[in-house]
Amino acid sequence: MKASRFLKVLKLTKTTLSEYKNWGEGEIYKAKKIVNNQTYSSDNDNDKEILQNDISVSEPQAKYSSIQSQPSQDTGKTxxxxxxxxxxxxxxxxxxxxLNCVFGEGDSNAKLMFIGEGPGYDEDHQGRPFIGRAGxxxxxxxxxxxxQRQEVYITNIVKCHPMKEANPELRSNDRPPLPEETSKCKKYLDMQIDIIKPKIIITLGAPSSKTLLNSEKTISDLRGEFFTYNGITLMPTYHPAALLRNPSLKKPVWEDMKKVIKFLKEKGFSR
Ligand code: SF4
Incomplete structure (x- = not known):
């Protein structure tokens, strides 16, 4: 291995090791393997069991809303x-x-697209998605x-801050978007998806998962299973804000992300 490549791997591994405090020893071990090998593998029996399970892709539950295809030559400009x-x-x-319409950010040709529920106080003030603690x-x-964050695309099911009180200067003023708000904004999300054409969508939390899957099930029932949306594979999981409130949800989220990594690898989409 060239010295520059070795140093890059060392740096990535160091970065990933810093996750130890947040993800636990088992998780960091697995994450380290991804960084070193650029693929997912594990020697842990539980993980083997998980890896040996077939990933079943459910029948599409979401209705395709027709949108105009955008030219794909220059997705960034579009x-x-x-x-x-x-x-x-x-x-x-x-x-x-x-204050700001928080459109989304990341690679316009991203393989992974994360969709949360809506901007909060920090996001509204800075015009960028997922920049607070959950972000x-x-x-x-x-x-x-x-x-890396800039290699994926991050957005929300609604682009503007849903507030309990109509005052963007109040903190702790967030609420989930209402169905009438998500239904109005969804066409713009569909356009983003149509332009980016990700290989997999990860919906974070109930509002985006239930809206895209046209489902009344809880996020606990939906998470961890593959669906398709407009022909694109979709994995629902918990919102990072839920993990901050309840750290025991980190484990199921990591299980879901391992399935995503395995899917990307098996389909030849891994880096
Ligand atoms: S539909 Fe509503 S949430 Fe979406 S960009 Fe327009 S005003 Fe903002």
Missing amino acids: LEALKEKLKNCKDCPLGEHR QLLTKIIEAMGY
Whole structure:
């Protein structure tokens, strides 16, 4: 191995080892293996059992909402044009009090797309998705999967801050988006998906999972199983904010992410 490559691997491993405090010894061991091998493998019996299980892709549950295909030659420019268009969107009441329309960020040709529920206080103020405490945890999850945050695409089911009180300067003022808000904003998410064409979508939490899967099931019932949405494989899992409230959810989320890594590897989409 060349010295520069060795140093890069060493740096990545060091970064991943810093996840130890958050993910536990077992998880960091697995994450380290991903970084070193660029693929998922494990010597742990439990993991072998998980890896030996077939991943069943359920029948599509979500209805395809027809959207115009965007030219794929320059997805970055097409995404920017859509972002510009949404800057002043007032299609739903959330547009009235937000500070920023938080469109999303990441690689316009990303293989992985993460979809949360909506911007919070920090995101509304800075115009970027997942930058608060939950966002920092999401970044750690992405890195533990062997990716950098800028290599994936991150957005939400609604682009504007759903607030309990119509005051963007209040903290602890977040609420889940209402169905009428998600239904208004979903067409823009569909356009993003159509432009980016990810290999897999990971929905974070109930609002995005239930909306895209057109399901009334709880996130506990939906998570950990593969679905398809508009022909794209979709894995629902818990929202990072739920992990902050209840750290015991880290383990099932990591189990779900291992399935995603295995899927990408088996389909030849891993890095
Ligand atoms: S949440 Fe979506 S639909 Fe509503 S105003 Fe913002 S961008 Fe428009």
